[in-house]
Amino acid sequence: xxxxxxxxxxxxxxxxxxxxxxxxxxxxxxxxxxxxxxxxxxxxxxxxxxxxxxxxxxxxxxxxxxxxxxxxxxxxxxxxxxxxxxxxxxxxxxxxxxxxxxxxxxxxxxxxxxxxxxxxxxxxxxxxxxxxxxxxxxxxxxxxxxxxxxxxxxxxxxxxxxxxxxxxxxxxxxxxxxxxxxxxxxxxxxxxxxxxxxxxxxxxxxxxxxxxxxxxxxxxxxxxxxxxxxxxxxxxxxxxxxxxxxxxxxxxxxxxxxxxxxxxxxxxxxxxxxxxxxxxxxxxxxxxxxxxxxxxxxxxxxxxxxxxxxxxxxxxxxxxxxxxxxxxxxxxxxx
Amino acid sequence: xxxxxxxxxxxxxxxxxxxxxxxxxxxxxxxxxxxxxxxxxxxxxxxxxxxxxxxxxxxxxxxxxxxxxxxxxxxxxxxxxxxxxxxxxxxxxxxxxxxxxxxxxxxxxxxxxxxxxxxxxxxxxxxxxxxxxxxxxxxxxxxxxxxxxxxxxxxxxxxxxxxxxxxxxxxxxxxxxxxxxxxxxxxxxxxxxxxxxxxxxxxxxxxxxxxxxxxxxxxxxxxxxxxxxxxxxxxxxxxxxxxxxxxxxxxxxxxxxxxxxxxxxxxxxxxxxxxxxxxxxxxxxxxxxxxxxxxxxxxxxxxxxxxxxxxxxxxxxxxxxxxxxxxxxxxxxxx
Numbered sequence: 001x002x003x004x005x006x007x008x009x010x011x012x013x014x015x016x017x018x019x020x021x022x023x024x025x026x027x028x029x030x031x032x033x034x035x036x037x038x039x040x041x042x043x044x045x046x047x048x049x050x051x052x053x054x055x056x057x058x059x060x061x062x063x064x065x066x067x068x069x070x071x072x073x074x075x076x077x078x079x080x081x082x083x084x085x086x087x088x089x090x091x092x093x094x095x096x097x098x099x100x101x102x103x104x105x106x107x108x109x110x111x112x113x114x115x116x117x118x119x120x121x122x123x124x125x126x127x128x129x130x131x132x133x134x135x136x137x138x139x140x141x142x143x144x145x146x147x148x149x150x151x152x153x154x155x156x157x158x159x160x161x162x163x164x165x166x167x168x169x170x171x172x173x174x175x176x177x178x179x180x181x182x183x184x185x186x187x188x189x190x191x192x193x194x195x196x197x198x199x200x201x202x203x204x205x206x207x208x209x210x211x212x213x214x215x216x217x218x219x220x221x222x223x224x225x226x227x228x229x230x231x232x233x234x235x236x237x238x239x240x241x242x243x244x245x246x247x248x249x250x251x252x253x254x255x256x257x258x259x260x261x262x263x264x265x266x267x268x269x270x271x272x273x274x275x276x277x278x279x280x281x282x283x284x285x286x287x288x289x290x291x292x293x294x295x296x297x298x299x300x301x302x303x304x305x306x307x308x309x310x311x312x313x314x315x316x317x318x319x320x321x322x323x324x325x326x327x328x329x330x331x332x333x334x335x
Numbered sequence: 336x337x338x339x340x341x342x343x344x345x346x347x348x349x350x351x352x353x354x355x356x357x358x359x360x361x362x363x364x365x366x367x368x369x370x371x372x373x374x375x376x377x378x379x380x381x382x383x384x385x386x387x388x389x390x391x392x393x394x395x396x397x398x399x400x401x402x403x404x405x406x407x408x409x410x411x412x413x414x415x416x417x418x419x420x421x422x423x424x425x426x427x428x429x430x431x432x433x434x435x436x437x438x439x440x441x442x443x444x445x446x447x448x449x450x451x452x453x454x455x456x457x458x459x460x461x462x463x464x465x466x467x468x469x470x471x472x473x474x475x476x477x478x479x480x481x482x483x484x485x486x487x488x489x490x491x492x493x494x495x496x497x498x499x500x501x502x503x504x505x506x507x508x509x510x511x512x513x514x515x516x517x518x519x520x521x522x523x524x525x526x527x528x529x530x531x532x533x534x535x536x537x538x539x540x541x542x543x544x545x546x547x548x549x550x551x552x553x554x555x556x557x558x559x560x561x562x563x564x565x566x567x568x569x570x571x572x573x574x575x576x577x578x579x580x581x582x583x584x585x586x587x588x589x590x591x592x593x594x595x596x597x598x599x600x601x602x603x604x605x606x607x608x609x610x611x612x613x614x615x616x617x618x619x620x621x622x623x624x625x626x627x628x629x630x631x632x633x634x635x636x637x638x639x640x641x642x643x644x645x646x647x648x649x650x651x652x653x654x655x656x657x658x659x660x661x662x663x664x665x666x667x668x669x670x
Contacts, residue, residue, distance in 0.1 A: 245548025
């Protein structure tokens with residue numbers, strides 16, 4: 001089994017220590033390996049709200065939180081009623097309302113636990129089974145993703161595409177393919193420079209950082225063989241929603257005939273098309289600073305649309321937990 | 336006459352004070368209004384090499400340097416031979432070899448001065464006449480540019496497109512047009528956030544900063560009416576060369592049917608097509624830092640192609656000193 005980089009090891013995303021739950025702080029990585037220490041469920045929810053972790057992080061925090069609550073209940077530090085567990089799960093869901101994977105997983109866990117004789121005793125088994133479920137999917141998607149990578153390839157990405165992307169490259173490397181990645185820094189949070197590039201380097205894959213305006217440049221000059229990103233959401237018509245900056249690269253990839261694949265564990269059957277997507281705007285102040293320092297005058301404001309909506313005509317295929325599909329096949333498989 | 340913003344006022348680009356030549360430092364603007372003080376022609380050349388000023392800045396520095404040398408010669412601080420003037424001009428040209436406007440202007444000045452009876456006495460007149468020549472062109476191109484702007488328009492740009500772009504928006508505003516600009520920050524040097532946005536604000540035009548990955552996003556959602564940039568070079572076949580990041584926006588503008596115009600005082604008759612363009616790579620260390628602070632691990636490297644090459648099929652027109660032309664008309668007018 002391929003080893004995950006520091007950032008994606010479950011214990012570095014969230015872990016229990018004594019009566020605390022620790023969350024790895026992705027806002028300061030790789031400059032600091034800092035953990036946010038939470039002493040109750042409110043502190044955990046607040047850490048999620050403050051973006052201490054992102055991407056697949058909140059799901060891992062939610063699973064570890066279930067373990068944490070079970071332990072606190074066993075020790076008598078928390079009311080051991082099932083309603084308390086439901087309340088805690090709802091607090092986490094509300095902290096990150098757009099993270100539907102975390103929400104669906106927590107709700108499925110609660111359903112299983114509610115039906116059990118002793119839910120507190122069952123929690124570790126249920127959490128472990130979900131952990132195994134996701135680990136299996138990540139590796140299956142990674143193996144599938146690796147088959148899309150040519151023998152010798154420079155791969156463009158955007159933001160921090162986590163397990164499925166990193167494992168795709170790792171499996172390709174394991175198969176002896178000669179690969180390297182071009183990583184746009186992904187302003188304003190610099191997930192590309194701070195998370196993706198160091199994780200690739202740790203996995204022995206050469207990663208070179210470029211600015212967010214350079215993807216089209218390298219695509220136009222024939223430097224890139226493949227464009228791979230995560231997807232925050234895939235609609236039933238094959239529309240892909242991902243971090244702002246993805247669209248510019250997808251348009252250029254199409255123009256210069258470079259395939260673009262997105263990873264999505266499960267396309268969302270409640271989103272039929274672009275019309276169902278809510279355009280999320282984040283704090284514009286992020287755009288007029290970099291790592292906490294202002295990049296312009298305080299009188300000037302920014303705009304921060306969080307996501308791009310990528311038309312299915314720009315997408316070569318979608319790697320899902322069930323297999324690889326063309327955008328037009330998504331409806332038939334997932335609706 | 337419309338007043339130029341602080342950054343483009345000739346005296347803030349370069350001016351004489353006592354026996355010194357002062358160059359406005361664009362690397363720290365708008366956080367500091369600092370000047371680099373130069374005591375001889377070598378110090379001026381070194382300041383140009385260190386990118387104290389950029390864009391049209393070196394041309395202004397070169398003109399002020401001619402005044403400086405004339406004055407130093409009159410005071411007997413410099414050898415008053417014409418060869419000394421030629422040598423000084425060559426030092427400046429060598430400091431920024433790709434700045435062909437500065438080179439051509441200095442060479443034209445030398446030619447005029449060489450033919451005069453007393454070149455030292457003539458310098459101020461010759462410099463003044465060139466200053467007037469460029470001021471006229473800037474305003475003429477600005478007026479022409481303003482005619483491309485709709486009555487109510489949001490204009491996307493890239494980097495710091497200086498006089499012609501800023502004057503186009505200023506004339507449009509003067510004509511009562513309701514305009515605002517979306518300004519990509521333009522990493523790694525942040526010319527958008529630091530130079531363009533503050534200059535527009537100073538001129539009373541609303542400027543909103545976005546990251547370099549967001550141009551396509553706003554174009555795709557119908558926020559943008561017009562894309563306007565400078566051009567470092569325009570080839571005879573209408574190919575436009577401009578700051579990296581321009582291509583991604585030009586591709587998206589084409590896709591979403593938004594016109595793209597570039598400003599170029601004079602397309603370059605020695606560059607027939609893309610084949611004649613030398614791809615310039617700058618120090619990759621710039622890409623892995625922001626305002627001097629590292630954005631990733633020191634073991635990870637970057638890539639910094641300075642310019643994008645934009646195919647003429649993506650260009651609606653080119654605003655030149657002679658008028659507005661379609662890309663396919665450039666050869667006929669300028670070769």
